[in-house]
Amino acid sequence: MNDVVQDIKKIAQQVYDHIKKAKPPALETPVRSLSNVAFDKKEGFFRIQDSVKRRALTASTIKSFAQTLRMMGLSKELVESDDTATKREAYYVSKNWGDARFSEQPESDSVMDDIEAMLRVNREQLGFIPGEHGGAVAGALTVIDHDFETKKEIKIDCTQFGSGAYSIPSSVEHLKFETKAKFILAIETQGMFERLNKHNYWKKENCILIAMSGVPTRACRRFIRKLSDEKHLPVYVFTDGDPYGYGNIYRTLKVGSGNAAHINEFFCVPQAKFIGVTPDDIDDYHLPTHPLKEIDLKKIKDLLKNDPFIQEHKEWQKALQQMAKNKVRVEQQAFAAHGLNHVMEIYLPEKISDAKKWLP
Amino acid sequence: MEPGQHKAHEMATKQRDIGVAEFFARNRHLLGFDNKRKALLTTIKEAVDNSLDACEEAGILPEINVEIIDMQNDRFRVIIEDNGPGIVKEQIPSIFAKLLYGSKFHSLKQSRGQQGIGISASVMYGQLTTGRASKVMSKIGEGEPAHVYELKIDTKTNKPEIISDATKEWSKPHGTKIQIDLEGLYQKGGQSVDEYLKETAVVNPHVTIIYTNPKAEQLIFPRATDVMPVKSEEIKPHPYGVELGVFMKMLEVTPSKTFQQFMTTEFSKVSPKVVKEICEIARILPNVKPKKISHEEVEKIVKAIPEVKIHAPSTDCISPITAELLEKGIKKEINAEFYASVSRSPAVYRGNPFQIEVALAYGGDQPKDKQARVMRFANRVPLLFQQGACGVTKAIQSINWKPYGLNQSSGSLPVGPLTILVHISSVWVPFTSESKEAIAHYPEILAEIKLALQEAGRSLAKYTAKKAKVKGELKKRSFIQKYMPHVATGLQEILGLDKADEEEILRNLDIILEAKRGKLDNMEFDPTKNEEYDEEWAKIGKEESSDEEYGEEREDDEE
Incomplete structure (x- = not known):
């Protein structure tokens, strides 16, 4: 904890020393975008590269220069008092910074991410926590947490939520797990998760179900990674068969994102495998489809051209080209066309047992 | 009957x-x-x-x-x-x-x-x-x-x-x-006796005028220089500028014995060779007696003249005001930030030598949202009427003033804090009418006015561009300065600095900023900088009611 405060002070001191010597001060933060990542084949995630943004006494950067320093000040205060603030709260704190206040939360979130990247820590270590829900868990898993007041261990049995689910907290580092499950199934939509949960799919297959509800949050990614690493469980991913499911949801879970490139190393699940829905499944399972929109085709083009992960994998290029050629997408729920339980009785068991039909 | x-x-x-x-x-x-x-x-x-x-x-x-x-x-x-x-x-x-x-x-x-x-x-x-x-x-x-x-x-x-x-x-x-x-x-105002005498004094710095108006107020415009203008020389007319009626009158009164003698003695730049060429085209004999030339033959001669190449008249007969004195004059009248003046070399229209001089006064206390004020002079006489019909106005309107830092809707006078002074000197200023209020639209004259104003405009552009740059730079600096206290506060919060440290940070940031971005010229208008400016003088001729200001287009009398 104190390391973060030390680092913040060290950086501020460098700025201060420059000013004292009447030398132009500056802060440098890594560029967080796909243009500044490379796919680390060995480790299997997007590794951040060397490009930096410079904030100094220039008209275009002075505001964020001041805001970065003030945000560092807020972080130091939070960490020292063992307090936390949500990203939303941090945004509201800025409202009494006068001219240096943020006008929208994405601006404060971005400065926060820059500080993370600069200090090479994650935001929870800075005292900031995300506001959003981390993901839902059900199945053969017991999560071991503790009571914050008494520090007493709490065992949470994820089989005991009925039609509900265990909610992943924003910080997962302190969690421990007990499980005898065979695999983790990460699911794009809440709807599909509930269907599988309600019909006790996890009991039948002895697995852990996790609903990502779109692009997985950092906590969700970290939770899956930690659980998979500690309990040596394979991770299967089940999304809609569209460019967003492949390029945003699966890609981010597996190798991280450009925006959070500085923390990808810990917030990715390189061992994840994609089981479906693949473009081949459409024919194999006679699935009803929807036509691709212009924006989907553009997204495919963009993925093929700019995404280092896709560029690394011929199979993905083939799948995306196939999708672009057929001009159709498919939803997870499409299996209901063959009966509501077709997906858990036929599709999932067949796909999980046939590694040849997965995508990397 | x-x-x-x-x-x-x-x-x-x-x-x-x-x-x-x-x-x-x-x-x-x-x-x-x-x-x-x-x-x-x-x-x-x-x-x-x-x-x-x-x-x-x-x-x-x-x-x-x-x-x-x-x-x-x-x-x-x-x-x-x-x-x-x-x-x-x-x-x-x-x-x-x-x-x-x-x-x-x-x-x-x-x-x-x-x-x-x-x-x-x-x-x-x-x-x-x-x-x-x-x-x-x-x-x-x-x-x-x-x-x-x-x-x-x-x-x-x-x-x-x-x-x-x-x-x-x-x-x-x-x-x-x-x-x-x-x-x-x-009446006072832009077309008053007061204004006329004042403008006369502006372009005639060697003149003293003592003026007592009907309200028994005495105004003295003392001479600014003891140097008389260069005395202008009388020149003979040039054939290119001569009109039929005048030509006939000249033939009538000439003592010359032959047409050739008439042409070479009464006109400038006419050699026997030129006469021979005119005669060939007009089909008359060079030795014909001037008084014997028929009306028909005169018409042929006048028609033939433009077809013959004749040297331009000498132009040393023109007595300009000089750019320097023009600028001095306008400085007295207008308290501006920037002045420019240009004196062109003499040129010729229809055989008549003429010379254009212009001066510009920009900025200062002139209104920013009104059309430029135009001051027109011909042979050192102010022209106060018929601005709209004047060739000077047309020349000004034909220039694109935007590159010089002014607003302008196409074909109009520029809008901005500007006074444009144009002076034409000529042995024969072509007016549109006998009341001598507007200059005729001769292309050669319009072109010279345009060239002179463009030359002055280019130095104005340098000034306005620099001013715009400084303004932009000042805006950037003040933006940067707005956030410098937050840099200090941020450092103070993190490092636990005291008030004195924070103040030192702000002082040093100012030093760093100036060292990095360079020292800025002060482009703010300094009303005391123009030593020639005479506030009392500038007021002369202004309407007493305060709502009419200079820079407004002068109303011409109904025609």
Whole structure:
């Protein structure tokens, strides 16, 4: 904890020393975008590269220069008092910074991410926590947490939520797990998760179900990674068969994102495998489809051209080209066309047992 | 015998009865007497122009006394006195009481009263509106008496009517004084006598004018220099500029024996070779007697002249004000941030040499959202009327002023804190009418005005661009400075600094900022910087009601 405060002070001191010597001060933060990542084949995630943004006494950067320093000040205060603030709260704190206040939360979130990247820590270590829900868990898993007041261990049995689910907290580092499950199934939509949960799919297959509800949050990614690493469980991913499911949801879970490139190393699940829905499944399972929109085709083009992960994998290029050629997408729920339980009785068991039909 | 013939005789008799003086009495608007206000100004203008021309011709530094006395019921007494060379006794009645007398008919010499009707029209106007004779006193030198005349014009015969003729002692060594009673209207504003005299002083820095207006306020415009303008030389006309009627008149009065002799002696730049070429095209003989040339042949000659290549006239007959004096003059009138002046080399239109000088005054206390003020001068005479019809205005409008940092809707005067001064000097300034208010649209003249203004505009552009750059830079700096306290606060929060440290940070950030971005020139308008500016002077001629400001387009009189 104190390391973060030390680092913040060290950086501020460098700025201060420059000013004292009447030398132009500056802060440098890594560029967080796909243009500044490379796919680390060995480790299997997007590794951040060397490009930096410079904030100094220039008209275009002075505001964020001041805001970065003030945000560092807020972080130091939070960490020292063992307090936390949500990203939303941090945004509201800025409202009494006068001219240096943020006008929208994405601006404060971005400065926060820059500080993370600069200090090479994650935001929870800075005292900031995300506001959003981390993901839902059900199945053969017991999560071991503790009571914050008494520090007493709490065992949470994820089989005991009925039609509900265990909610992943924003910080997962302190969690421990007990499980005898065979695999983790990460699911794009809440709807599909509930269907599988309600019909006790996890009991039948002895697995852990996790609903990502779109692009997985950092906590969700970290939770899956930690659980998979500690309990040596394979991770299967089940999304809609569209460019967003492949390029945003699966890609981010597996190798991280450009925006959070500085923390990808810990917030990715390189061992994840994609089981479906693949473009081949459409024919194999006679699935009803929807036509691709212009924006989907553009997204495919963009993925093929700019995404280092896709560029690394011929199979993905083939799948995306196939999708672009057929001009159709498919939803997870499409299996209901063959009966509501077709997906858990036929599709999932067949796909999980046939590694040849997965995508990397 | 047709009845119509009788009628024709009758009409012919009537037509003869309308003499030149009567014609002008009936068409006073042609001469600048359209209305009472303008009549007062025109009278003063004619008298002052004559005085200045006479002084300069005689090499005397002019000192002109102008007095207007309000005699109630729209009547004014105008008295103009100069220290000029005086007028010989015999000429006094004709100069002041005969229209078109001594008209500088084909004499080409840069002067104020080059053309038009002259002071006698004012005498006649006064006589028509008040019934009173004008008084003239003139003295030609030490030891001579001053001759005093009371004069009227016989409007039928256009001959002077001498009411009285006397001599008088006058303490002045030489000079002329005229007194005219007339119906008029005295008003301040952009087209007032006050403004006219002031603008005259602006472009005639060697002149002293003492002016007493009808409110008995005395204004003195003292001379700014003892240096007389270079004396302008009379030149012979150039064939390219000659018109048919003038050409015929010249043939009539020439003492030359042959056409060739006539051409080579009465015109400039005409060699026997040029005459030979003209004759070949016009099919006449060079040795024909000038008086024997028929009207038809004159037409052929005039047509032939433009087809022959003739050297341009010499241009050293022009006496410009000089860019330096022009700028000095405008500085006195307008407190601006930036001045530029350009004096072009002389050029030629239709065989007449002319020269364009311009000055620009930008910024300062001039209004930003109004059309530029235009000050027009011809042979050192201010032109206060018919701005819209003037070639100067057209030339200004044809320029794209936007690159020079002004606003402009296409084909209009630029909008912004700008005064544009244009002076044309010429042996023959082409006016659009006898009232000498607007310059004719000769392409050569418009082109020269345009070139001069563009040259001045380019230096203005440098200034406005620098100003815009400084403004942008200041905006950036103040933006940066706005956030510097937050840098200090951020550091203070993290490092636990005290108030003194924070202040030191702010001081040093200012030093770093200036070191990094360079020192900025102060482009703010400093009203005290222009030492030539004379606030009292600038006020002269302005409307007393405060709502009319300079820079507004001057209203022309209804035409």
